Amino acid sequence: MIIQISSGQGPKECELAVGKLFSSLQIEFPDVEKIYDYPSGDKDCYKSIMFSSHEDLSMLEGSVKWICVSPFRPHHKRKNWFIDVSVIPEVKGNEYGRYLDNRDVIVESFHCGGKGGQNVNKVETGVRLTHIPTGIVVTSTSERSQHMNRNDAMRKLKAILAKREEQSKSLQKNKAWQEHTQIERGNPVRVYKGMRFKLEK
Numbered sequence: 001m002i003i004q005i006s007s008g009q010g011p012k013e014c015e016l017a018v019g020k021l022f023s024s025l026q027i028e029f030p031d032v033e034k035i036y037d038y039p040s041g042d043k044d045c046y047k048s049i050m051f052s053s054h055e056d057l058s059m060l061e062g063s064v065k066w067i068c069v070s071p072f073r074p075h076h077k078r079k080n081w082f083i084d085v086s087v088i089p090e091v092k093g094n095e096y097g098r099y100l101d102n103r104d105v106i107v108e109s110f111h112c113g114g115k116g117g118q119n120v121n122k123v124e125t126g127v128r129l130t131h132i133p134t135g136i137v138v139t140s141t142s143e144r145s146q147h148m149n150r151n152d153a154m155r156k157l158k159a160i161l162a163k164r165e166e167q168s169k170s171l172q173k174n175k176a177w178q179e180h181t182q183i184e185r186g187n188p189v190r191v192y193k194g195m196r197f198k199l200e201k
Helices: 012-028 093-099 117-121 146-172
Strands: 002-006 033-039 046-052 062-067 080-088 105-110 126-131 136-140 190-193
Touching: 002 012, 002 146, 012 046, 012 062, 012 080, 012 190, 033 136, 033 146, 046 146, 080 146, 105 146, 126 146, 136 146
Parallel strands: 062 190
Antiparallel strands: 002 046, 002 080, 033 046, 062 080, 105 126, 126 136
16 A cells, blocks of 8 residues: 655645654554655655555545644744545556556665565665656565566556546646645544654544
């Protein structure tokens, strides 16, 4: 499953919440793997982060509320900050050529630790893909074989490119990243509190 966390058009506090939510989910779901991020320029702040997980995380889809005094503007009256979590539909196999040409991808293998015990360090099981036209780089290290990691990395890259195409079409229609502009502030799926980002609900 591929998920995107977005700050929408929110201020720096929302961008910080994106980074905090991703870090929290990495602890809660150890197989979470970052695919792509869009930093905002401030430390630990992100416009959006896209990641993958083998878990069914569809229950996270919707808005997430962070209750916290602003670390950037301590005297600001607002204490409720909202970010968006969206499930990204994966591209089906027969749509592969629509988004990706093999000639545009550099495939590299590398040694990685993790599952598999000692054997995992004896072969180059990790795979890194670089999409030349866009400069997008994705990696996969979660599978036991290089072939499986290559397929996993391709799946992630296709999802990113498909998402970019969708966003481009939205921009042409003046709807620019609907997930980024239309964050639902009612009935958050989760509520976190304080700078320690403690889960309340």
